[in-house]
Amino acid sequence: MINIIIKELGATVYMVFFSTLFATILGFVFGIIATVTSPSGLKPNRIVYKILDAIINVLRSFPFIILIVFIIPLTRAIVGKSIGNTAAIVPLTIAAAPFVARIIESSLKEVDPGVIEAAKSFGASDGQIIFKVMLKEAVPSIISGLTLTIISVIGYSAMAGSVGAGGLGKVAITYGYQGFRTDYMVTTVIILIIIVQSLQSLGNYLYKKLN
Template sequence: MSWLTPMMQDLLLEAFGQTLVMVGVSTVLAVAFGLPLALLLHVTGPDGLTPRPWLNRPLGLVVNAARSTPFIILMVAIVPFTRLVAGTSIGTGAAIVPLALAATAFLARLFENALREVDPGVVEAAQAMGASRSQIVLKVLVPEALPGLIAAVTVALVSLVGFSAMAGAIGGGGLGDLGIRFGYQRFMPEVMASVVLILILLVQGLQSLGDWLVRRLSHR
């Protein structure tokens, strides 16, 4: 372990912190924007509370376009927007913009699928009792779909860990950047192996936590 000098330990800790910031902040933003988007897609869909094909179809096309664009291409394509929002196109703060955008589209579809799994009978019962559309959405759809929503966030978190490593390829910081600069460019396989191990442990931890939450909520 002669390569694990105090300087390298500091670099690993700093890169790990940057990865956590990128994944954490982009996930929060993706949930904040993706859930309302999913609710809008669900409610305005053919079997929704208020079908609106003129709104649902264009919105669905936009979400699908964002989802189908490879992340590395999306990251480069929106550089002007990233620079406008973050003030720069490199660094951890800049990487959050494309990460959040990609995760929002991804989560919107996963959330929509979770909402579709809600028993229609529960919604019909709420309508029969005179609940308004907003009450049905906030007090029936979201609570009933909560295990599925948590599972969707878990999937997004795991994907974002991989995306954050990819962001390091263009100066986004984090473990991916450290692995490329030291493990690949400076021919230090020990650093690359350490980065891969940390990413695997991080993904496993996030997946286990998400699965535990889903089990808890499914048996409430």
Template sequence: MFANFSQALLELFVSSLWETVVMVGISGIVGALLGVPLGVFLRLTDTGGVLQNGAANRIVGGIVNAVRSTPFIILLVAIIPLTRFVTGSSIGTAAAVVPLTIAAAPFVARLVETALREVDHGLIEAAQAMGATTGQIVWKVLLPEALPGIVAGLTITFVSLTGYSAMAGAIGGGGLGDLGIRYGYQRFLPEVMLAVVVVLILFVQLVQSGGDWLVRRLSHK
């Protein structure tokens, strides 16, 4: 299949793959940095949590649900002013990172909250009985016990972001999605579209396999 591609097109494939890796990597990492604390907050303030606060939990949870329920293609367009303010442009790889991050953070938050719910409440009660502070409970009980589940959730997030990054190509976000749309669809080159799909499948398989391996290692510990 690749034998029929020109040198310029192959180089474009490589650069587009790199743009996809950058978009997914940066948005996934920043989304995790925002989403993990958000997920911890949602768990702590939930019913039965260490810092139970129904009002705060409902407000933050409502915002998280609102962002999660917004279709990504609509989110891309809706926050163009914010994207332009942050990056100076509404198109390109850097611009695509902004909506990808905003989409990733609440997604991670809910997955982290779910993983924290699986922690045995008896461990938390034992830590409280020994006089542990909230910070100690979070860092020494909740996060270590839920770490395999959190890593599994982050793996799902990176896989989802791969699909979102391809969707970002619809508005000039760069990456493999942009390549597939411009060459595979607009220029009627089905072999390019097929190649994009194959590369994305391999990329997702690599991410998923790496995440599964890390989860198994953490679970054994």
């Protein structure tokens, strides 16, 4: 049992790490664009903001289990297959990216307008205001939001185990539920609880440290 759990724990870490990485990159891009083009942004653009806002809302509306099936053609086009750990990264990324985008957008909008105006008065460019003022001020809030995102991705990765991916979700479903092995199920749940609690504690620590 130990060997199986260690192997699938590694699969979970693999899926969560890369999907969170890609989702963070996409989320930062979309979040910054949404912030800049919003009615109160540095470069208001109603059309761009409305389109991006609609895309983010639509993607956030999909239940993850439906999203996995819905984007199977896209997953095949990107990784060449629709099942497995690598294939699961595609829907995991698409599911998490809108949440990251909203986190970035809300965090940047929480920055004190007075700080932004002060930067403008010193002749800072829009790029400097975004990356050297707004993002710097929003770091604690972003860290807190990304912590919640990682925890959500862990939950999604467990769900992906029901449709062909590996990881702890596969252990719980295949060996625990379908194999009638309560010990597998209980061990998996305990490991997930420990991981989530550890990540939340680390996120809280970093938030307090950086705030």
